[in-house]
Amino acid sequence: MSSKTSRPVCLVVLTCGLPAVGKTTLVSNLFHHLPASEMPFHVHHIELDSIYLDLIQSRATTSSSSCGDDGHTDEFNINAWKESRRIAVSKVEDILRSKEKATVVFVDDNMFYRSMRLQYARLSASFSAAFAQIHITLPDQDTAIQAAAIRK
Secondary structure, eight states, X not given: OOTTOSSOOEEEEEEEOSTTSSHHHHHHHHHHHSOGGGOSSEEEEEEHHHHHHHHHHHHHHHSSOOOOTTSOOSSOOHHHHHHHHHHHHHHHHHHHHTOSSOEEEXXXXXXXXXXXXXXXXXXXXXXXXXXXXXXXXXXXXXXXHHHHHHHO
């Protein structure tokens, strides 16, 4: 915490990249290598794929839609996708608003459009939080396509 401000330091980090390049794996590995008790800050991982899948599953249980055994459906639901984005932004805002200790928030999604990234940059600025982007790539696009096909 700085002597100029009474607010703890906060950082919002976006992981950006094509599907299946390792964004979630990178963030998950960061969490596992340092025990929470040793971290001098709170760490949050907001994974948009999980939010989206939770929405799809909850809607499937309340409607006639069906999910496979793994909870996935092959149909893309634009409304659930938009709602998952709103939920993620809301979660980040809640974390930034309630910070009591230095905090790092990882937002895990492809962040394909500049407007997606800009939304988080502006939100971070509105809370005087630092903002960073990690762009993850693979040596060639074919590797990412093959990895995405295996994930399905």
